Amino acid sequence: MKTRIITVLIINISLLSVLLSGCSxxxxxxxxxxxxxxxxxxIVISADGSLTVPNEFDLKFGTTGQVSEILVEEGDTVKQGALLAMLDNSAQKNAIKTALFNIQTAKNNVSFGCGTDYLPYNYPDLSVPRLCEEAQKDMDAAINYFKQGNYKYAGYNLIMTYFDIEVCEDLIKSRPNAAVLAGAKTNSTYYPDLTAGLSVPEPPDDEMVVDYLQKYRQKLMNIAQEMKSGAYEKIEPEFDAAWQEMSIVKQLAKSTMSIKNRFVFQYADTPTSVDFLQSSLRSLQELEEYLAQDDAVPVEAAKKLYTAKLNLLVGRDVLENQTLIFESGGSINWKTLQQYNLSLQSAEIALYKAKQDIMKTAIVAPSDGTVVSVDLKKSYVLSAQDYSSRTAAMLVDTKTIKFQGLVDEIDILKVKRGQKARITMDAVPNKELTGTVKFISPFGTESGKVIKFAVTIELDPTDVELRGGLSATADISVYSxxxxxxxxxxxxxxxxxxxxxxxxxxxxxxxxxxxxxxxxxxxxxxxxxxxxxxxxxxxxxxxxxxxxxxxxxxxxxxxxxxxxxx
Known part of the structure; x- marks a missing residue:
C-alpha cells in the first residue's frame, strides 16, 4: 500500500513538473x-474586442414623393458630396415660388405708401432675379467649400444651386404677361413705349434664357456626378468656370423683367437688423452644442450652419438699406414700416425653409465610402407612413474603422485618452495596426463576474483591407x-x-x-x-x-x- 502511494506521488510530481515547464x-x-x-x-494593458465601422450611414429622403433618380449601385465607391439619389420635387418648387410671391407682395404693398409707382408699371416680378441672388450665394459657398477640401458641403451647396436655377426656369416659363392679360395696348396713353425712337438692344427672348439656364443646370449636374469618383483635379476648372458663368446667368435672368419708376425696398429698421444678427448668434450656439454631441450628423450640422449664415446675410441687408425707404418720401409712417418689415421677414423665412425642404428631395454622400445596399428603385413612391423609415441606400466608410474592446477594472484607471495602442488581428496575421485611445466609458459592465470598461481606439490610416466585426486585441501603452x-x-x-x-x-x-x-x-x-x-x-x-x-x-x-x- 505504501509503495503504491509513493509511486502515485512520484507520478503526480512528474506530471506537475511537466505542466509547469510547459506553462512557464x-x-x-x-x-x-x-x-x-x-x-x-x-508597460501595456491588453483589451480584447473587435473592429467596428462608426461611419455607417442609413441614407434616407427627408420627405414624401416619387423617386426620380437612383444614381448609384451596390458596390459603388463614392466620395463625399456626390449626389446619390433624387425625388420628384414639384411640390417643393411650388413652395419656393409661393414664398417668392409673398416676398414680392410684401414689397409692393409698401410701394403705394411711398408714391413711387404708377399703373400699370407697378408690381414688377422680381422673383427670378431674387432667386438668382440665392443661387449666387449657394454657388459662392460651394466653390469656397470645394477649395477648402470640404467636398461634402461643396456638393450640398452645388445641388442647392441646381435647384435654385431649376425654379428660375419654371418661373420664367410660367410667368404670364400682366399687361396683355389686363388688356393694355403697347404705346398707349397708359402704357407708352418709352424706347420709341431710341436705339435700344433687343432684350433676350425668354425661351433663349430658359434654354441657357437648362444648359447651365446640366453643367452643375455633370460636376455633381463627377464628384462621385473623386476626380477633384479634373472638376476644379469646371467648378471655377461654372462659378464665373453665374454672372451671365444673373444678367440673363434679370433681362426677363423690367422695372420702371420703381424703388425696391428691403428691411429698413435697426431693430430688425439686430433681431436677425441675434438669431444668427443663437443658431451658431445651437450648432456648437449640437457638434458636441456624440451622435451629431454632418448633414444636420450643415443645415444649422446654413441657417446661421442666412440670418447674417439678412442682417447685413437690413443695415445696407436703412435710409432708402425714408429717402423715397411719401406718406409712409412708423406703423406702416413695421407691418411691411414683419410681412417681408415672414416671407423671407418661408423662402429659406422652402429651400431647406427642397434639399430633402436629394441625398448627398456625407462621407467617402462604399455603397453596400440600394433599397429603393426609380419610380417608387414614398408615403407619409414610410419615408422616414425607408432606407434609400447604405453607405459605409471602411477607412474610419475603430477598435472597441473591454479593459479590466484593475487596469482601467491607468488608461487615458490620447494613449497610443497596437492592434493585432487573427484574420490579418503578421500585421500590426496603430491607433489612439479616443473614449473610455465612465460606466462598467459585468462580464463573467468581472467588471470591465469599454474603450474605443481610433485606428491610424492603413492600406490593410479591413472589415467591421473582425476580432482583435489592443495593447495600450500606459507607460513608456x-x-x-x-x-x-x-x-x-x-x-x-x-x-x-x-x-x-x-x-x-x-x-x-x-x-x-x-x-x-x-x-x-x-x-x-x-x-x-x-x-x-x-x-x-x-x-x-x-x-x-x-x-x-x-x-x-x-x-x-x-x-x-x-
Missing part, C-alpha cells in the same frame, strides 16, 4: 545571471521610458525593507544581496532608480532566496521573509 516558458532558471543594461521600458536602467523581474526579491537583488561581486565572484529602488515594471523588467549601475551582474533567485549569499538582516535581527517581485 518564460521562467528563468534559478542561478542564471544577467548584466544590468539600459533599454526602453514599455526610454534609455533607463533595467533589471529582470525574476532577479528581484522583496523584503520588509524593500526590493533586493543578488549582485555578483566582481572580486570574489560570489552573489551578495543589495537593496535597490525601483520605479515601474512590466512582466519582464523593472526600472532601477538607485542601487545598481550599468554593467552590474545580478543572479536569479527562487522565492525563498535560495542563493548562497549574505542576506541583509531585518531590524529585529531575524532574517526577513523574501518573495519574488510580481
Amino acid at each position: 516558458k518564460n521562467v528563468v532558471p534559478v542561478g542564471q545571471s544577467f548584466e544590468v543594461k539600459r533599454g526602453d521600458l514599455d 521610458a526610454k534609455n533607463v536602467l533595467l533589471v529582470p523581474v525574476s532577479a528581484v526579491v522583496t523584503m520588509p525593507s524593500g526590493p533586493m537583488v543578488a549582485v555578483i561581486n566582481e572580486v570574489t565572484g560570489q552573489p551578495e544581496y543589495r537593496q535597490i529602488t525601483l520605479d515601474r515594471q512590466n512582466f519582464q523588467f523593472a526600472e532601477v532608480l538607485s542601487g545598481l549601475k550599468e554593467g552590474d551582474k545580478v543572479q536569479v533567485v527562487n522565492q525563498k532566496g535560495a542563493v548562497n549569499a549574505p542576506i541583509t538582516q531585518s531590524r529585529s535581527g531575524a532574517p526577513g521573509t523574501m518573495r519574488m517581485l510580481r
Whole structure:
C-alpha cells in the first residue's frame, strides 16, 4: 500500500513538473545571471474586442414623393458630396415660388405708401432675379467649400444651386404677361413705349434664357456626378468656370423683367437688423452644442450652419438699406414700416425653409465610402407612413474603422485618452495596426463576474483591407521610458525593507544581496532608480532566496521573509 502511494506521488510530481515547464516558458532558471543594461521600458494593458465601422450611414429622403433618380449601385465607391439619389420635387418648387410671391407682395404693398409707382408699371416680378441672388450665394459657398477640401458641403451647396436655377426656369416659363392679360395696348396713353425712337438692344427672348439656364443646370449636374469618383483635379476648372458663368446667368435672368419708376425696398429698421444678427448668434450656439454631441450628423450640422449664415446675410441687408425707404418720401409712417418689415421677414423665412425642404428631395454622400445596399428603385413612391423609415441606400466608410474592446477594472484607471495602442488581428496575421485611445466609458459592465470598461481606439490610416466585426486585441501603452536602467523581474526579491537583488561581486565572484529602488515594471523588467549601475551582474533567485549569499538582516535581527517581485 505504501509503495503504491509513493509511486502515485512520484507520478503526480512528474506530471506537475511537466505542466509547469510547459506553462512557464518564460521562467528563468534559478542561478542564471544577467548584466544590468539600459533599454526602453514599455508597460501595456491588453483589451480584447473587435473592429467596428462608426461611419455607417442609413441614407434616407427627408420627405414624401416619387423617386426620380437612383444614381448609384451596390458596390459603388463614392466620395463625399456626390449626389446619390433624387425625388420628384414639384411640390417643393411650388413652395419656393409661393414664398417668392409673398416676398414680392410684401414689397409692393409698401410701394403705394411711398408714391413711387404708377399703373400699370407697378408690381414688377422680381422673383427670378431674387432667386438668382440665392443661387449666387449657394454657388459662392460651394466653390469656397470645394477649395477648402470640404467636398461634402461643396456638393450640398452645388445641388442647392441646381435647384435654385431649376425654379428660375419654371418661373420664367410660367410667368404670364400682366399687361396683355389686363388688356393694355403697347404705346398707349397708359402704357407708352418709352424706347420709341431710341436705339435700344433687343432684350433676350425668354425661351433663349430658359434654354441657357437648362444648359447651365446640366453643367452643375455633370460636376455633381463627377464628384462621385473623386476626380477633384479634373472638376476644379469646371467648378471655377461654372462659378464665373453665374454672372451671365444673373444678367440673363434679370433681362426677363423690367422695372420702371420703381424703388425696391428691403428691411429698413435697426431693430430688425439686430433681431436677425441675434438669431444668427443663437443658431451658431445651437450648432456648437449640437457638434458636441456624440451622435451629431454632418448633414444636420450643415443645415444649422446654413441657417446661421442666412440670418447674417439678412442682417447685413437690413443695415445696407436703412435710409432708402425714408429717402423715397411719401406718406409712409412708423406703423406702416413695421407691418411691411414683419410681412417681408415672414416671407423671407418661408423662402429659406422652402429651400431647406427642397434639399430633402436629394441625398448627398456625407462621407467617402462604399455603397453596400440600394433599397429603393426609380419610380417608387414614398408615403407619409414610410419615408422616414425607408432606407434609400447604405453607405459605409471602411477607412474610419475603430477598435472597441473591454479593459479590466484593475487596469482601467491607468488608461487615458490620447494613449497610443497596437492592434493585432487573427484574420490579418503578421500585421500590426496603430491607433489612439479616443473614449473610455465612465460606466462598467459585468462580464463573467468581472467588471470591465469599454474603450474605443481610433485606428491610424492603413492600406490593410479591413472589415467591421473582425476580432482583435489592443495593447495600450500606459507607460513608456526610454534609455533607463533595467533589471529582470525574476532577479528581484522583496523584503520588509524593500526590493533586493543578488549582485555578483566582481572580486570574489560570489552573489551578495543589495537593496535597490525601483520605479515601474512590466512582466519582464523593472526600472532601477538607485542601487545598481550599468554593467552590474545580478543572479536569479527562487522565492525563498535560495542563493548562497549574505542576506541583509531585518531590524529585529531575524532574517526577513523574501518573495519574488510580481
